[in-house]
Amino acid sequence: MTLAQIKLQNVYVNGIDTHARAGTLRQWLLLNKTIKAKTIPILRNVSLEAKPGDKIGIIGRNGSGKSSVLKVISANYPIAKGHRLVHGTIAPLIEMGAGFDHEQTGIKNIKLSFAYRGRLKDYSSELEQKIIEFSELGEKIYLPLKTYSSGMISRLAFSSAVFQDPDIMLLDEVLAAGDAGFISKSRSVLRKKLDAASIAIIVSHATDDIQEICNRFILMDQGSIIMEGSAKEVSSKYKKDILKIK
Amino acid sequence: MRFVKDFFHDLLSKCDKYYSLTIILISQNTLSRQYRDSVLGILWTLIQPTTQVIIYSIIMPHIMRFPVENYTTFLITSIFTWSFISQTLVTTPNSLINNAEIIKRCIISKTIFPLSDVSRLFYNYIISFLCMYILLVLLSITKFDTVVLLLPLYLILIFITLAAISIALAFSAPYLKDLNEIMTVLVSVSFWLTPIVYPITIIPEHLRYLFEFNPFYIMIKPISMIVHQHVIPNFLDSLYLILLTVFSSLISYMIYRVCRKNFVFYL
Numbered sequence: 001m002t003l004a005q006i007k008l009q010n011v012y013v014n015g016i017d018t019h020a021r022a023g024t025l026r027q028w029l030l031l032n033k034t035i036k037a038k039t040i041p042i043l044r045n046v047s048l049e050a051k052p053g054d055k056i057g058i059i060g061r062n063g064s065g066k067s068s069v070l071k072v073i074s075a076n077y078p079i080a081k082g083h084r085l086v087h088g089t090i091a092p093l094i095e096m097g098a099g100f101d102h103e104q105t106g107i108k109n110i111k112l113s114f115a116y117r118g119r120l121k122d123y124s125s126e127l128e129q130k131i132i133e134f135s136e137l138g139e140k141i142y143l144p145l146k147t148y149s150s151g152m153i154s155r156l157a158f159s160s161a162v163f164q165d166p167d168i169m170l171l172d173e174v175l176a177a178g179d180a181g182f183i184s185k186s187r188s189v190l191r192k193k194l195d196a197a198s199i200a201i202i203v204s205h206a207t208d209d210i211q212e213i214c215n216r217f218i219l220m221d222q223g224s225i226i227m228e229g230s231a232k233e234v235s236s237k238y239k240k241d242i243l244k245i246k
Numbered sequence: 247m248r249f250v251k252d253f254f255h256d257l258l259s260k261c262d263k264y265y266s267l268t269i270i271l272i273s274q275n276t277l278s279r280q281y282r283d284s285v286l287g288i289l290w291t292l293i294q295p296t297t298q299v300i301i302y303s304i305i306m307p308h309i310m311r312f313p314v315e316n317y318t319t320f321l322i323t324s325i326f327t328w329s330f331i332s333q334t335l336v337t338t339p340n341s342l343i344n345n346a347e348i349i350k351r352c353i354i355s356k357t358i359f360p361l362s363d364v365s366r367l368f369y370n371y372i373i374s375f376l377c378m379y380i381l382l383v384l385l386s387i388t389k390f391d392t393v394v395l396l397l398p399l400y401l402i403l404i405f406i407t408l409a410a411i412s413i414a415l416a417f418s419a420p421y422l423k424d425l426n427e428i429m430t431v432l433v434s435v436s437f438w439l440t441p442i443v444y445p446i447t448i449i450p451e452h453l454r455y456l457f458e459f460n461p462f463y464i465m466i467k468p469i470s471m472i473v474h475q476h477v478i479p480n481f482l483d484s485l486y487l488i489l490l491t492v493f494s495s496l497i498s499y500m501i502y503r504v505c506r507k508n509f510v511f512y513l
Contacts, residue, residue: 016511037512074353078507092353099348103279112275115268118354 004088004167004198011082057214088167097157135159330371338412339419360416414498417505420512
């Protein structure tokens with residue numbers, strides 16, 4: 001077994017501003033827009049290394065590029081410049097509920113969500129039973145998703161995503177929804193999974209939420225890593241320099 | 247050389263049990279959703295081409311005088327095959343666009359989406375065509391001939407060709423949003439430019455070569471020869487189809503290689 005490892009070296013990611021590009025013939029001929037798409041920098045010169053045992057918290061405002069870092073690690077985003085090296089199985093919990101089909105029953109959606117995550121291999125009826133039990137949906141699991149409340153959908157999404165044991169876990173502000181009982185139950189199971197994972201990266205708006213879980217803290221703004229330090233240092237710089245809270 | 251090596255490398259990496267299982271699961275899901283709550287359900291896949299067959303079999307012999315023995319069988323073969331081809335060309339440009347959310351967030355092979363669309367359409371085609379064929383034999387409109395056992399061979403080639411094209415279409419559509427409309431126009435023009443409702447024999451001989459190289463006709467002809475004329479497609483026709491499969495796979499792979507890197511930002 002190879003050890004889990006993440007190594008991003010001077011990574012640049014450029015998105016495409018499809019609005020700036022001529023989408024129609026009229027825009028191209030009459031409004032003088034170019035056909036060539038304009039790029040917008042999403043990540044600039046990001047370098048990040050993680051070895052087994054690292055639980056990294058990435059803090060930043062909306063649009064600071066923290067989720068994009070996760071997408072680069074999970075290879076959803078192509079990199080324009082730089083190097084990306086990732087060893088180990090990845091579970092990006094950024095996709096909770098992605099691909100849920102509201103016309104289908106809960107139980108079918110569990111299987112579908114496994115398919116969309118490329119994890120059909122791990123799917124078994126025991127696991128399915130575990131997920132149903134955890135989600136506390138009972139008989140409602142046989143009803144189409146469109147009859148569910150939003151809380152029930154997020155319970156199902158969380159339950160079908162959390163039962164995996166990857167080397168690398170990527171979390172994007174997933175803190176489960178539902179009633180107080182379910183929240184505390186899911187927090188504890190998530191915590192266990194995070195501890196069991198070799199490497200975990202969690203993205204958040206504030207250090208307070210992740211202070212207990214993480215042992216490394218990174219501050220990001222405008223697509224770059226501003227600093228790495230202790231929770232306290234990162235938090236104070238974030239509040240002072242970025243949020244401008246005195 | 248590198249290109250061919252990469253092609254086989256990418257192809258082999260997809261030869262995985264779970265890759266095909268995922269395709270099947272997603273196709274099944276779309277199928278069951280498509281006809282859920284509709285009274286006739288999956289029968290609709292049969293009704294649509296059948297009405298076309300009925301209309302053309304009534305109208306065409308009146309406006310054009312051409313001698314085709316057993317015109318109904320001829321029509322059924324070519325129209326059912328054509329509708330599989332045309333639906334693939336019109337549907338698959340949207341395969342990735344429709345699943346943008348999943349593609350942006352999940353770790354999944356992106357080729358699964360166009361492939362599950364083609365597989366679904368292929369399944370519909372096979373089932374409806376088979377039902378029609380059995381009906382034709384039962385009604386003694388056509389006779390059963392062992393030559394139909396060769397059909398799977400040609401159907402697989404057609405499937406591979408369209409699967410390859412669908413990948414190219416799905417990966418280029420995010421860059422060129424008009425592709426869907428372009429394909430719709432192409433399909434409606436090609437319908438009349440391909441001997442589907444009329445036999446190739448009505449084309450003047452000196453122009454016939456133009457039709458012989460029509461890729462749609464290359465796909466339809468062997469099927470028509472087997473089912474309608476009860477003959478084994480000759481060597482040249484089979485070769486054309488094989489070459490079409492090989493070329494469309496390579497060209498599609500080229501397009502896929504160019505488009506796959508940044509398409510996610512265009513979704």
